[in-house]
Amino acid sequence: MLKKDLIELCLLHLLAQGDQYGYELLRRLHHTFPDTQESTVYALLRGLCREGCSQQYLGAASDGPARKYYRLTAQGRDKLAALTEQWRSLRDALSELGIGE
Amino acid sequence: MKKDYMARLERTARWWLPRQEAQDVIADYRDIVGSPPRPERELLRDLGKPREVVMQLAQPKVYLRWLAVFTVLSACILIPGLSPFGPFWFIWDKCFAGPYDPNFAFPGGPAGHYGPVLALLGAIVALIWSRRQQREEGPRPKAILVFLALLLAWIGAALLLFWTWARDPVTFSKVWGEMPSWIGPDRMVSRSVQTLLSTLEYGGIAMALIGESGLVRARTKDRRWVAVYLLGLAAMLISMESLALLVSMQTPESTLQAGWWHPHMQYYLAITVAGLAGAGVSLC
Numbered sequence: 001m002l003k004k005d006l007i008e009l010c011l012l013h014l015l016a017q018g019d020q021y022g023y024e025l026l027r028r029l030h031h032t033f034p035d036t037q038e039s040t041v042y043a044l045l046r047g048l049c050r051e052g053c054s055q056q057y058l059g060a061a062s063d064g065p066a067r068k069y070y071r072l073t074a075q076g077r078d079k080l081a082a083l084t085e086q087w088r089s090l091r092d093a094l095s096e097l098g099i100g101e
Numbered sequence: 102m103k104k105d106y107m108a109r110l111e112r113t114a115r116w117w118l119p120r121q122e123a124q125d126v127i128a129d130y131r132d133i134v135g136s137p138p139r140p141e142r143e144l145l146r147d148l149g150k151p152r153e154v155v156m157q158l159a160q161p162k163v164y165l166r167w168l169a170v171f172t173v174l175s176a177c178i179l180i181p182g183l184s185p186f187g188p189f190w191f192i193w194d195k196c197f198a199g200p201y202d203p204n205f206a207f208p209g210g211p212a213g214h215y216g217p218v219l220a221l222l223g224a225i226v227a228l229i230w231s232r233r234q235q236r237e238e239g240p241r242p243k244a245i246l247v248f249l250a251l252l253l254a255w256i257g258a259a260l261l262l263f264w265t266w267a268r269d270p271v272t273f274s275k276v277w278g279e280m281p282s283w284i285g286p287d288r289m290v291s292r293s294v295q296t297l298l299s300t301l302e303y304g305g306i307a308m309a310l311i312g313e314s315g316l317v318r319a320r321t322k323d324r325r326w327v328a329v330y331l332l333g334l335a336a337m338l339i340s341m342e343s344l345a346l347l348v349s350m351q352t353p354e355s356t357l358q359a360g361w362w363h364p365h366m367q368y369y370l371a372i373t374v375a376g377l378a379g380a381g382v383s384l385c
Contacts, residue, residue, distance in 0.1 A: 042157075067132075
């Protein structure tokens, strides 16, 4: 599992909790992975859209122009489940070796 | 500083990404860069250089497809358009037939006359590419009309020069202040004819470069700039064809009959009409 997959897992996880404003999503992920540039997170988010794992739409904003929001699709839920499973396997494998204990 | 960063990002995105995707990305980055506003140093740290930002989004296959189209279109206008330059003289021979070529014939003669073929290929590919692009919604940029007017003025001037000379070369030379001295095997040309040749040569090269700039703007600014590429092709072709005709002639007065130039003029007018029609279609 690469760092790219971990960031995708986080993006999908956040989207699973509810539709998200794109910029807010980037800020949160950049805060979690400070050594990863926002542009990298943005590229991964667009990649998820291109794969059909998420969709974007313009949502109304009370104090300004419409904002772009992202929502999870059924395909995105499948990918989230697959990545979560990969993450669990990796975590178990590392635990078996005593890493992180 | 923020504007500089966005300007660079916009330019890079429009070149590397398909139009719709570039517009989406630019809109998103306006949001990212502007909320809250950050100095350029921070933008470079948090986002990376504009080129790095765009390269993360570019799909190699899609970009290579555009690059192939761009290469073909550039070759179609620049190879014939730059062929009169000294180092490219061998290309000139292939594109418009050399001055000493006994098989010279227009167009598509047996001696190799690929200039019009390349121009036709460029026009067809440009029109297909242009129609496949997303339709532009905004008002037509005025600069396109200025460039089209410039190209059309050049075509008019080139046709007028050719017509004036072809109808009566002796008088034409007199008007320019000297008698022709180019009749004969030494191919010496009068200053007036030399000026005409140079005007067509450098004018044609300039038209090719204007057409090429239209192509770049069609990608990075507005699809309708393809009109400039198409009319630039026509202007370049008329310049080069009439130049090729003039430098191919050895003794026009003694061997040519009255009205010899009519088919040539009809050919140039047909190129003009085709160029205008292509430009009109791509403006829609």
